[in-house]
Amino acid sequence: MVLFAMLRHGDTDWSADGRIQGRSDPTLTDEARERLRRFKLPEVCARMRIVTSPLARCVETAALLGAPHAPREPRIAEMSWGGWEGRRLADLRAELGPRMSENEARGWDFRPDGGESPREVLKRVRAWLAGLTEPTLAVTHRGVIRPVYAQAAGWDMLGRPPVKLAWDAVHVFRLQESELSIESVNVR
Numbered sequence: 001m002v003l004f005a006m007l008r009h010g011d012t013d014w015s016a017d018g019r020i021q022g023r024s025d026p027t028l029t030d031e032a033r034e035r036l037r038r039f040k041l042p043e044v045c046a047r048m049r050i051v052t053s054p055l056a057r058c059v060e061t062a063a064l065l066g067a068p069h070a071p072r073e074p075r076i077a078e079m080s081w082g083g084w085e086g087r088r089l090a091d092l093r094a095e096l097g098p099r100m101s102e103n104e105a106r107g108w109d110f111r112p113d114g115g116e117s118p119r120e121v122l123k124r125v126r127a128w129l130a131g132l133t134e135p136t137l138a139v140t141h142r143g144v145i146r147p148v149y150a151q152a153a154g155w156d157m158l159g160r161p162p163v164k165l166a167w168d169a170v171h172v173f174r175l176q177e178s179e180l181s182i183e184s185v186n187v188r
Contacts, residue, residue, distance in 0.1 A: 079143030082114025
């Protein structure tokens with residue numbers, strides 16, 4: 001059994017503006033940098049190895065948390081949103097209408113135009129998890145944390161999640177053999 005934790009990167013101008021980031025690479029806002037300088041990782045993370053998505057917003061978040069040389073792991077990079085990156089979800093819903101509603105109703109198989117589905121994200125994240133041998137904190141993205149949480153919680157990714165995840169908190173999971181389970185979420 002191995003514990004692992006996930007923390008979303010700090011805010012960027014795009015996230016503050018409600019724009020989908022995906023694999024685009026905006027940097028952290030000054031306010032996010034200041035918050036991260038003051039942020040204290042919870043005790044559960046004290047002895048965890050830190051790894052980060054290779055995207056700049058995660059690399060900088062890890063550095064501000066005291067891990068400037070954290071290994072970069074491409075399998076925990078953000079979900080690709082393809083041609084929808086830089087757009088606002090509300091605008092896409094208005095523009096695409098029923099097509100967007102039908103896509104969102106696919107849950108695990110929701111797919112942005114030219115992007116990847118949550119199911120595909122989980123597949124690459126699970127490949128990374130299979131190699132974990134020590135407690136690890138992943139500095140990553142909402143589009144990575146949600147599928148891990150969904151599988152651990154038994155959520156079909158339709159409607160609201162069973163527990164609202166705070167994006168400025170740590171989410172801790174347990175991997176035993178190939179089974180994912182929740183240790184605790186929204187840990188501060």
